[in-house]
């Protein structure tokens with residue numbers, strides 16, 4: 001583009017100035033459209049994720065939904081999600097559709113201005129009909145990359161929006177931050193010491209989750225001791241298990257395992273010593289054998305068989 005611009009100036013600087021001035025606002029137009037396009041594609045991706053979440057929830061809870069006769073409620077909710085997603089997609093499509101014509105409009109305007117100026121200056125100024133045709137050809141060459149750019153920009157902006165979403169999901173921290181200078185857990189059976197713990201789920205930032213789920217909890221489990229937490233639904237049993245397995249950190253107080261504050265224990269160290277069996281068991285879509293070894297890829301077939309033998 002730069003080389004063509006230099007050739008244009010060398011060919012006839014007056015026509016070149018006209019071509020540059022008339023096509024310059026296109027850069028501004030493209031920038032504005034591009035900004036709106038990224039925003040529209042980002043929104044479209046978000047709505048797509050919302051829809052997938054809704055559908056995923058229906059698949060996971062289909063029995064509950066049917067048992068409570070809530071099929072219509074979920075159906076209308078999903079239809080609404082589909083509508084919102086379609087609207088976001090159409091908006092992105094409409095903005096994208098502006099790109100190509102805006103490039104074409106500016107190209108036509110630029111060529112028309114060049115021809116108009118050439119005719120106005122007349123042969124007296126040294127611009128012959130042949131030179132003018134040659135310059136028009138140059139102007140098209142000059143604007144060609146912009147036309148190509150407008151053709152691909154829609155797809156690239158959609159990809160950029162997708163990439164940003166993937167990165168933001170990958171960047172979401174999972175669980176509390178690991179200590180940079182971890183302390184090793186002692187060998188042998190470990191005790192658990194929960195001291196003055198207060199915890200609320202306030203990570204989502206809404207007021208509703210600011211209410212503490214656990215308040216000033218003290219609990220001492222000796223090594224080898226068997227303990228069961230009993231309480232009404234929602235009283236915080238799972239939350240206490242999450243604190244002990246450090247899936248969350250308390251806002252006040254400390255949780256120690258084997259005498260070490262969990263904030264100082266390396267995740268891998270803790271996971272190799274502490275096993276969590278979740279309330280809702282989750283099986284990956286593969287064989288039972290592979291489900292058994294996924295936490296320990298080094299486990300052999302004999303290990304799996306031995307485990308089953310032990311359970312018999």
Ligand SMILES: Nc1ncnc2c1ncn2[C@@H]1O[C@H](COP(=O)(O)OP(=O)(O)OP(=O)(O)O)[C@@H](O)[C@H]1O
Pocket residue numbers: 201209213231232233234235236237238239240279
């Ligand atoms: N991820 C979360 N975000 C926000 N609030 C949560 C979250 N998980 C649980 N809660 C809330 O914390 C409280 C305690 O929940 P928890 O799951 O610990 O109870 P529970 O005793 O295990 O109940 P259940 O017997 O039903 O398993 C409840 O009010 C619940 O709504």
Ligand SMILES: [Mg+2]
Pocket residue numbers: 237238239279
């Ligand atoms: Mg629970």
